[in-house]
Amino acid sequence: MPILPPFTVSIPSSEMAVRDALKQVLAALGPLELGTEEAGTVELVLAEVLNNVVEHAYPDPDTAGPISIACAHRIDGLHLQIVDQGEAMPDGTTPLGQPVSLDVDFEDLPEGGFGWFLIRDLAKDVLYERVGSKNQLSMRLAVALQPGETRH
Secondary structure: OOOOOOEEEEEEOOHHHHHHHHHHHHHHOHHHOOOHHHHHHHHHHHHHHHHHHHHHHOOOHHHOOEEEEEEEEEOOEEEEEEEEOOOOOHHHOOOOOOOOOOOOOHHHOOOOOHHHHHHHHHOEEEEEEEEOOEEEEEEEEOOOOOOOOOOO
């Protein structure tokens, strides 16, 4: 039996709503008593994903739509599913998230590309699917594991 019942947070696509969603999710995770590092991991991964949705799935603020974050705590960690009705991922897949070389002149640093590297580095079982008119991104964060479980 999970310590935490599954829950869903739904927001409109906007930068301010992302901030609100992060607060709502972290508050709902309170019973798990996450440590600072675990809570930081959840917040960082969710912030990267949600900001990507706002920026890329709904690039026109006038046609922004809903974003849903479903959370379920299981024995192997926190399972998240983020669903939106925005534009599909290019080529139907998430970016590879390769590490970016920082050994370049300041003006040659890339503007973006760090987010998917962080998501893939911190989350497990990352899966993107386009189902009808919806983007569905699911992942697992190895936080708040049950006694005897390992982070893999």
